[in-house]
Amino acid sequence: MRKPLAPDTRTVVVRSLAITLSVVAALSATVLLAEAAIQDGLDAWDVVRSALIFITTAWLAWGASLAFTGLPGRALRAQDEAPRAPQPPTVVLVPICNEDPVATFARIAAMDSSSRAAGIRADFAILSDTRDEAAALKERHAYVRLLEETGGQGRIFYRRRSSNRGRKAGNIEEFIRTSGGAYEFAVILDADSLMEGATIRTMIARMQADPRLGLLQTLPRVIGSRSLFGRAMQFAAAFHGPVFTRGLARMQGHTGPFWGHNAIVRVRAFAESCALPELTGRPPFGGHILSHDYVEAALLARAGWSVRVDGAIEGSYEEGPDNLLAYARRDRRWCQGNLQHMRLLTAPGLSAWSRFVFVQGIFAYLVSLLWGGFMLASIAATLNAPAPDYFPEPHALFPVFPSDRSKEITALVFGIAGLLVLPKVAIWTGAALSGRDRGFGGTLKAGLSVLTEIALSSVIAPVMLMYQSRSVLQVLSGRDGGWPANQRGEGRLRWRDGVQAGLWISAVGAVTLLVASSVAPDLAPWLLPVCLPMLAAPALITLTSRRLGRSLFDIPEERDMPDIVRLYTVTHASWQNGAQGKARQATPETGVADVAL
Amino acid sequence: MKPELELTSQSDLDIVEAAHWLPPQAPMEMPEQQLERPRVRLGGRRFLPSLIFRQRV
Structure with missing residues (x-):
């Protein structure tokens, strides 16, 4: 090591x-x-x-x-970069679990189209952990639709695990164990992520240019919020986020963060250093590591790889919670995950800064x-x-008032x-x-x-x-x-x-x-x-969950809609309209039932 | 390129995961990482850090 x-x-x-x-x-x-x-x-x-x-x-x-x-x-905008030929084999991983397949797969269709337009050859792998059979059937229907719309057979893959051991981290790990040898780089996304093909191209070029770079994290811009709460968060992320992220990049150096998605990893680096064990004992402190991304970043750094964040790379998007309760629910999961890191503060070989990052997350x-x-x-x-003592000296003529603080x-x-x-x-x-x-x-x-x-x-x-x-x-x-x-x-x-x-x-x-x-x-x-x-x-x-128009909290993506967002919006709308006419679908239990795709 | 599977009313009822849906087989080793230090016993008692973060088993 x-x-x-x-x-x-x-x-x-x-x-x-x-x-x-x-x-x-x-x-x-x-x-x-x-x-x-x-x-x-x-x-x-x-x-x-x-x-x-x-x-x-x-x-x-x-x-x-x-x-x-x-x-x-x-500038808080990174220049577009192009990889050297031949472009290393790259896969875009989309782990999903009980997501709306129409929206998720429409995003993949948009990213596939954008990648090809940017001259990038990238496979897409949808890694399903969905447990519900009816929901899984919807995924299969949406996948067939995705292949049909994109001509993506042999380029866009779908697999569903029989057991969701290790949750999202285990899902990605299983892919790498099975198929990692076919790829040099993997872009890891969330179900609600969107990324421009040009952004993927820039990230591949950055990885190619620095052989020590194990992971490059982008700052995903939050889009699509409509409520007062969501739009305020979206504005803060867009306006303040890039500055805070640049500060973080300067502060963390090679020991940068991984936020679990909208990042690219060197598959070999990830494989040799990021297989997470199950912690001894029961949850919340034992069992699977919940906030796996922080740990994976620390493990990459432990193995001598550089982990960087660049908030200036544009064209990377995600959606955010639109009300306070959704935010608090997500926060509950993050809270448990970060507190679980107490168990890892003494993990062998970590850099001092990685331990400090865990402390920050706990704090x-x-x-x-x-x-x-x-x-x-x-x-x-x-x-x-004690009650104020106005006459601290016996027989004093005048009271002493406590000084005003x-x-x-x-x-x-x-x-x-x-x-x-x-x-x-x-x-x-x-x-x-x-x-x-x-x-x-x-x-x-x-x-x-x-x-x-x-x-x-x-x-x-x-x-x-x-x-x-x-x-x-x-x-x-x-x-x-x-x-x-x-x-x-x-x-x-x-x-x-x-x-x-x-x-x-x-x-x-x-x-x-x-x-x-x-x-x-x-x-x-x-x-x-x-x-x-x-x-x-x-x-x-x-x-704060009520809808707010564009009277406040404008972001650049609303004034000038990015190509990838426009592409997704059009694809999603057409798939939804197409699905409305197809109300009757099969389920494994009944054979036929009403399903809204 | 035309996909092999089409959304016809019959295939809607028959969709099953097909072999060509799966990503390529190219196994890669992923050695499990060590994150917890082995527990040290001093005088019959568990020592740090398990003393601090004692687990209910």
Whole structure:
């Protein structure tokens, strides 16, 4: 086994600066809080909340440092590149499990056409893990349709596993064990991924140019969102995403990320280093590795391969959750997967940075619990504070009033808000200066979208904090969330759904506010920004799922629809229309039944 | 190129996975990776990290 590649000087400098910024910001916040807390004497709760504010602020500052690291530099668009002849054999893998086959296979038809137009010879392999026989039959029908429409026999393949051992990672692993020898590169997609042929061509060229490169990850742009929630997320991903990703690329160097899809891998590298074992014990911490992509990236790096991310490669797309509940459901799975990485922190041979990446992933979820803990510790500290002593000296004529520390607390609140807001404002400024904001409706409209997204994410944050805290507690208490199928395309929620999903959050918010008002009235106003959105959780969940027109959150892909999206839209529409006339299909159980293809 | 299978009403009822649907047979070895350190026993007790992340078996 080769050794992991050492980070270059620039990567080391960037990492050191980011860590320094985070520690300085965290220390500043801790000092401000300690100064305010110490005025009535230091107790155990003050120590607890000081420690918590140190950790949580360091986390926020780390996120901000990613953005600042990614800001300098010119174009956020990579040049198209062409591979050297002969083009290495390449396959595009589309693992699916209980997906809508018409939409998924229409995407494959569009990508096949786009690849051929770009002069790329790529096979496509649909790797089905669908367990339901009726759904599998629909897949077979859609596959035959796909062959018919594309003439793809011998180029587009379909296989269904008899057992879905190892889930998605096991699905890809099975393909490589069976067919990996036929290909040099594999583009790994999700069922909702779309990729331009020119993008695949560029990725192949990059892999060819750097023989040490084991995996190249693109930044998929989110498309197709219609709700307020979905469009805000879509805008943030398109506007802020490329800058954060460039920061990540500079920070991680050769030890870059793998997000599980919209990436290309060197098949030999993947085969020799990425067969995942089943962890001892039962889920959630044992069993199959849920967040396999982070682990695969770490294993490639362990075996001496370079793993890179390039957010400037365009033409890579995916769809995102269109409401808060779909987002929270996906987050529950990611939470379990990331916490499971606790078992892998001591895995042999990993680079220190890979271990640190695992810690970051774990922290992304633990931090919600820590923010909640900070709030509770603040209430407890206020409860335990001694009554002010206005006459500390016996026989004094005049009272001594405790010094007002609201200045420190205000500075702390503004500092923390600054860590959240400043990077986004800086990205907007950078976009205005470079002209990148034209694709987002111009400087003014982009600015308005940025501000609205900041306001919306601030209001949603306490609700997400509650969902994430619940997920963490469930996982730590041993509850396995499994791997529920993605529910793509679900959008608008009814009030009943919002109330059912959000009532417990309202109750927690109400109790927190009531308790704080009665035992620590001075503290209650500071809790309002957190407790009010919690009280309004059902309304937030429901209303943010409502459709939003193009009044805000424009993205370049809406102003100028990419060719691959247009191709997919047309293909999907024609297949759907064709399918409407074919309502009666066979099922294995009954022979004939109503099936909407 | 015309595909062998066509969507006729009869084939709709008969569609089964055909051999030519499968990707090419070209096996490649994939050695399973080691991610967990072997458990060390000190004084009859499990030692780190299994002590920290003890599993319910």
